[in-house]
Amino acid sequence: MGSSGMIYFSSVDMDSIESLLLNWRTEFPGMGVLVMVPESEKDQVPELQALCRRQRISLCGAVFPQLIYGTEFHRSGICLLRFDTMPYMALHTGVLETTAESAERIAAGVSPRLDDDTPATLFLLLDGLLPNIGTLLDELYLRLANRVHYAGVNAGSETFQAMPCLFDSHDMVGNGVLAILLKPHRGAVLEHGYQTQAHALPATSTDGNRIIHIDWRPAFEVYQGLVRAQFGVDITRENFYRYAVHFPFGILRANHCTLVRIPVMLDDDNALFCIGEVPAHSMLTLLEAPRVDSLNTLETLRQGLAQLRGGSAANGLLLFYCAGRKQHMGDAAAEEELRIFSEVTQPAAVAGALALGEIGESTLWGYPLFQNATLVTADWGTGQ
Numbered sequence: 001m002g003s004s005g006m007i008y009f010s011s012v013d014m015d016s017i018e019s020l021l022l023n024w025r026t027e028f029p030g031m032g033v034l035v036m037v038p039e040s041e042k043d044q045v046p047e048l049q050a051l052c053r054r055q056r057i058s059l060c061g062a063v064f065p066q067l068i069y070g071t072e073f074h075r076s077g078i079c080l081l082r083f084d085t086m087p088y089m090a091l092h093t094g095v096l097e098t099t100a101e102s103a104e105r106i107a108a109g110v111s112p113r114l115d116d117d118t119p120a121t122l123f124l125l126l127d128g129l130l131p132n133i134g135t136l137l138d139e140l141y142l143r144l145a146n147r148v149h150y151a152g153v154n155a156g157s158e159t160f161q162a163m164p165c166l167f168d169s170h171d172m173v174g175n176g177v178l179a180i181l182l183k184p185h186r187g188a189v190l191e192h193g194y195q196t197q198a199h200a201l202p203a204t205s206t207d208g209n210r211i212i213h214i215d216w217r218p219a220f221e222v223y224q225g226l227v228r229a230q231f232g233v234d235i236t237r238e239n240f241y242r243y244a245v246h247f248p249f250g251i252l253r254a255n256h257c258t259l260v261r262i263p264v265m266l267d268d269d270n271a272l273f274c275i276g277e278v279p280a281h282s283m284l285t286l287l288e289a290p291r292v293d294s295l296n297t298l299e300t301l302r303q304g305l306a307q308l309r310g311g312s313a314a315n316g317l318l319l320f321y322c323a324g325r326k327q328h329m330g331d332a333a334a335e336e337e338l339r340i341f342s343e344v345t346q347p348a349a350v351a352g353a354l355a356l357g358e359i360g361e362s363t364l365w366g367y368p369l370f371q372n373a374t375l376v377t378a379d380w381g382t383g384q
Helices: 014-027 039-054 099-113 133-147 219-231 240-244 295-310 324-329 331-345
Strands: 005-007 032-038 058-062 068-069 072-075 077-081 089-093 121-126 149-155 166-168 176-182 188-192 205-207 210-214 248-250 260-261 263-268 273-275 283-286 316-322 349-355 358-361 370-373 375-380
Touching: 005 014, 005 349, 014 039, 014 077, 014 263, 014 358, 032 039, 032 068, 032 349, 039 058, 039 166, 058 089, 058 149, 058 349, 068 077, 072 331, 077 349, 089 121, 089 166, 099 133, 099 176, 121 166, 121 273, 133 149, 133 370, 149 349, 149 375, 166 176, 166 295, 188 358, 205 219, 210 219, 219 273, 219 283, 248 316, 260 370, 273 324, 295 331, 295 375, 316 324, 316 331, 324 331, 324 349, 331 349, 331 375, 349 375, 358 375
Parallel strands: 032 058, 121 149, 316 349
Antiparallel strands: 005 077, 032 077, 058 166, 068 072, 068 349, 089 176, 121 176, 149 358, 188 375, 205 210, 210 273, 248 260, 248 283, 263 273, 316 375, 358 370
């Protein structure tokens, strides 16, 4: 992208942003911009939209708990990522009520823009409170199969309160999906490094992202017993939010891939809410979160990027870091992961955000999977 096309402003200064956008457009007349805004700056979005409408600059973006730039997390400011040529982009609402229809609309917009000779990535930004993301991905795969790579992240508030968190030049919405078709682009790499336990129990009753019963008993009761037996920690209603992030579930899949699900809420019926669906009859295991293999995670990301590129390097890297992982690791360890990531990948720039769930692919036919507790990274720039 010439330069890395990634800029972070520590404060939201619309005059500086406008000057940057106009300079970019002089060099790239067909450019557009992906904007990431931390939750503390969400009220700045309408003015940014007005600026882009006034200058006729294509805009898309999302609100996240925090931003990433370089080797640091940021709770304020704004991050702008330039598209040299604005790709196909569409903002879809009503996804919760009409999953299959939403997938059909997304696929209908993407399909005509695909060809067999150009690798493409369907990059999805979603409202983190959607309870049906896994089903949406299943429906998308039925329509697009492996004609695209799949990548994406959840936006929204770290408090899990509903709010509009996805936007384009005109609208700012919740309960939606922002679909961006990147091409040429060879996909993203995702890894969590959590260790699995051999012992597993069935989720005998679930409803979307709500686990009602495990092994025919109230989910929270079973969860308390597992954590107490394996780690000697007593989780109660009072300390649930503080401790649950350290003891996530893993969903064991037939292809030996483990999906991470972090419990984030507890209801009056002792059911557990997770970020991401838990299919009924899933085999659940308690992950050994205290033994996250950070170095192996980062090496997996480095190797994955090298394989996707086939040797050539991009100027910049997108990096999204799960909010639950950061809470588990602690601020210092999480920033150390950012530092080592930059050290082993050697990019010109790193930009991204703290995410509330991440989308990557299985190694089998590129099937899209929704994860928690991961880092997901992709090249940002031309020649991908």
